[in-house]
Amino acid sequence: MVTLRQTFRLYPTASQKNKLFYARSLHQLLYNACLAHRRYEWKVNRKSVGYLDQQNILPAYKDCWPEYKGLYSTSLQGTVKRVDLAYNSFLKGLRKFPRFKSIRDYSGWTYPSTSGWKVNSNGKHGTLVLNDLKIQIRMRGKAKHWGKPTTLTVVYKPRLNQWFASITVKVDVPEPKYGSESDLNYESVVAYDLGTQTAITTFDGSEFNEIKNQRFTRALEPLLKTAGKDKRRKRAPNRKQRVKPSSRWKKANKRESQIKRKIGNQRKDWQHVLMQSLMGETPKTALHRKVTSDLSSRYDIGVTEKLNTKGMTRKAKKGSKRKNQKVGLNKSILDVGFGSLNKMLSYKIELKGGIVLYLPTKQLKPSQRCPKCGKIHKHWANLSNRYHVCDQCGFRLSRDKTSAMVMYNAALGNQPGYGNDLDKRGFPSSTSKTSKHTGSMKQLGKMKRQKSRSSDGSAETPSLYRAG
Ligand SMILES: [Zn+2]
Structure with a gap:
């Protein structure tokens, strides 16, 4: 059994989008509330708050803010867990101290078990049902390997203005050929x-x-450099001083992220080509022809x-x-x-x-x-x-x-x-x-x-x- 993550693009309708955005903002506020709770307890009472403490007060939290009653309870626990994970990696020295997240930086939420959602698909296009939001969203994409879906993360990418479903599936592995x-x-x-x-x-x-190594990053690097320089010459946003970005800065920013994305995609394609030839197949020389x-x-x-x-x-x-x-x-x-x-x-x-x-x-x-x-x-x-x-x-x-x-x-x-x-x-x-x-x-x-x-x-x- 191998667990793999598969990503599908979601195509919500306008009203579905509203519900998704609302749920995302609630999860973001919960995240910040959990963080504030931990900080306050430590600062004032020198008491460290753990995941279980916070999970146990979730019902009381919901009584106070009834809008959370519409969300699935394990998905709320998932958000509480995110705070816990952020703290843990800080304590291990892997990350900086967790910060409050603005809605811009908040990507989505997770359903950590099989309940609360359902995916109608056999690895290809289909639909995704979210029980708590009472919606069925159109879903497109194709999974390379499909099995039993186990967890779901709903992801929003602000730069693309697109929604995604990131689903982990358990895939059966054939019996090992090498028993003895x-x-x-x-x-x-x-x-x-x-x-x-x-x-x-x-x-x-x-x-x-x-x-041979294709070194595409190097080919695109000068372009990325110019784009970055271009951007630095425009008026950048500064939230502390309440400076809004100029429309030229926005344009330059968009251009830069396009190049960055391109580099990322090329790298991924290249890895597929490598894999293919490694597995004894003839690699396709055209880098952009996807390996299927x-x-x-x-x-x-x-x-x-x-x-x-x-x-x-x-x-x-x-x-x-x-x-x-x-x-x-x-x-x-x-x-x-x-x-x-x-x-x-x-x-x-x-x-x-x-x-x-x-x-x-x-x-x-x-x-x-x-x-x-x-x-x-x-x-x-x-x-x-x-x-x-x-x-x-x-x-x-x-x-x-x-x-x-x-x-x-x-x-x-x-x-x-x-x-x-x-x-x-x-x-x-x-x-x-x-x-x-x-x-x-x-x-x-x-x-x-x-x-x-x-x-x-x-x-x-x-x-x-x-x-x-
Ligand atoms: Zn020798």
Whole structure:
């Protein structure tokens, strides 16, 4: 069972729109009220208010403001929960202190369970029924995978002036093909290396496949820069000083957001093209032709290294000599969108009963190891070394291909210098309970079984389907 998010566009009638806007404003006011309540209790009484405290006073709140009686109670709880989540991520140091939200920044509300709403669709166009607002809205869109709808978030995008239904669905995953070691089919393994020059290099034991990074962000970047400059020259709004934006500023602002959207869409398209070729299909060269085919492919097992894109894209320290270099690297990494690519890959392979292995980069050192004799060459790690020649066995190959090959070998337990002694080296193995990702193919069977259990009910949200 995999949980995926699917987004549909809503087409409410004029009167339905009024109801939606009204509900949104009520949820926004509730959000701010919860926030004010927490702040006040802390400031005056030094008392911290939790989610349950607020949930328990919701009935009293509704008695005071009867307009909330028309809204579904779990959706109100969902809004209270949003405040709780904002506080929690603040306490973890992930976000700033939660602020009061203006209606402009308030996107919508959530129905956290299956009750209170109904979707009449089998993954294609249909209608959405909201019980509390007593409306049935026309809905358009097409889900790539459809299953049992579990939660609904109603989203309004002010810039587009459009409404969306973001629905999480539980999709059945076929029985894992690899129940035991003897089931493993070595022909369906593909190792892939994500790089900055070549976006992706794959190796399936006999064949390499390289896909170049398109770098569209770079093509559009000058346009975005000019648009931003253009905008800065116009009179911007300032709510504190009650300055309204000039109509020229609005126009420039619109132009800028159009370019931003375009960059985002291009990146998404590119990821689809990448995915397609990764799964052994012929990639369509026209970037804007959307990938629609289902991924019944020749590979069931993907192998890659554990990437720390967060660390890789971190800003260089102030005054660092590597600053410019780092900026360039960051841009290419973000162009490809490594994180979401990895996510897309793993859920697509999982959807057809396959699996993705993440090899431990630090121990395996795929970018420094010779695939033939296993010797570690420290200077290979330098990004400017594009072509590798082994001084021990004479093996020669380009950088990205070498890494893909090392990872392929390691997954099959055939990599010299790394090979089968994973347990001795203290890597997570299938026998240790904490193991999530293992290194070797032999540990695959058990790992898959663990994985299918743990992925049950998790609300993984592939960015592919995130609205916008
Ligand atoms: Zn060698």
